[in-house]
Amino acid sequence: xxxxxxxxxxxxxxxxxxxxxxxxxxxxxxxxxxxxxxxxxxxxxxxxxxxxxxxxxxxxxxxxxxxxxxxxxxxxxxxxxxxxxxxxxxxxxxxxxxxxxxxxxxxxxxxxxxxxxxxxxxxxxxxxxxxxxxxx
Numbered sequence: 698x699x700x701x702x703x704x705x706x707x708x709x710x711x712x713x714x715x716x717x718x719x720x721x722x723x724x725x726x727x728x729x730x731x732x733x734x735x736x737x738x739x740x741x742x743x744x745x746x747x748x749x750x751x752x753x754x755x756x757x758x759x760x761x762x763x764x765x766x767x768x769x770x771x772x773x774x775x776x777x778x779x780x781x782x783x784x785x786x787x788x789x790x791x792x793x794x795x796x797x798x799x800x801x802x803x804x805x806x807x808x809x810x811x812x813x814x815x816x817x818x819x820x821x822x823x824x825x826x827x828x829x830x831x832x833x
Contacts, residue, residue, distance in 0.1 A: 758797035758827070759789055763814055765805040779817045786821035797825030 762770040769776040776782045789796055798818055802811050818826055 756793065756795065758799045758825070759786070760801065761798050761814065761818070762801040763803060763806050763810060765803040767806060767810045769814060779813060782814070782817050783821045786818060786823055790822050795825075796823060797827065798823055799827050799829050801829050 760770075760772050762773075764770070769779075769782055771782065771785055776785065786798075800811075800814070800818075802814075815826065
């Protein structure tokens with residue numbers, strides 16, 4: 698391939714060929730994608746040993762359950778009606794002002810019953826309530 702001298706009519710080609718640049722960048726991206734997971738898995742760390750901790754059983758939330766027939770239980774003790782539920786919740790609130798309630802309701806229970814129980818919890822003065830569900 699011989700070079701011929703440029704004549705005055707022909708202008709010099711001044712465009713940059715970016716194809717090699719794109720090829721190099723794609724290779725670098727592939728190398729990064731392959732090596733990144735290997736770097737995170739190869740870190741060896743010696744963790745310090747600590748003493749085993751015990752959960753605080755005094756501040757455990759109250760377990761409030763509603764079964765399929767509409768029966769109410771508070772910490773596995775059967776409650777007959779909503780006013781007695783409110784009284785029990787108020788006495789528990791007097792013992793611990795930061796007490797919470799975990800509400801377990803059967804999926805067959807009518808929503809109106811759940812709403813009544815939630816209203817009783819609110820009337821007793823307890824503001825922390827959590828709904829507990831089961832994974833399938």
